[in-house]
Amino acid sequence: MALKDDHYTYRVTWSAADNEYVGLCAEFPSLSWLSKTPEEALKGIRKLVADVIVDMRKTGEVIPEPITNRHYSGKFVVRVTPETYKDLAIQAAESGVSLNRLVAAKLSR
Incomplete structure (x- = not known):
């Protein structure tokens, strides 16, 4: 599931330890996604963030505000x-x- 207004801060970097690319999200520092290509790492972390936000909404947790939306x-x-x-x-x-x-x-x- 993709987020309608996905303004989160993503980064993809190489992980020598895992021998794969790792997708990261600054607003969700505990999440990561490993993949063989940088494109798939980005796609994976974005989907993971979207899934986590769905779960957070269900449980009433506070969802982090995107860094880019902050003043x-x-x-x-x-x-x-x-x-x-x-x-x-x-x-x-x-x-x-x-x-x-x-x-x-x-x-x-």
């Missing part, structure tokens, strides 16, 4: 050691940019 402010807080903070502040000053811009650039790499 992000672009702001998050992270704690670092005072030494790391000092090092980053020095790098920002030497580069002539704000600490925020320096860290954002490092995260986007």
Whole structure:
């Protein structure tokens, strides 16, 4: 069964341990699907997610919202050691940019 509005985040990668492609879904990290081809791995994980959602609806479980449907402010807080903070502040000053811009650039790499 396919989902009507399947906006979930899928990825297919090679599994050397299994010698097959593995289909994954970010919103359902406990699920995976192995197959000989990447196309079949994607098809398999999408069907598995759809089947799990049908079961979740039957049991009244909360169904994860697709990542792509969520809204992000672009702001998050992270704690670092005072030494790391000092090092980053020095790098920002030497580069002539704000600490925020320096860290954002490092995260986007």
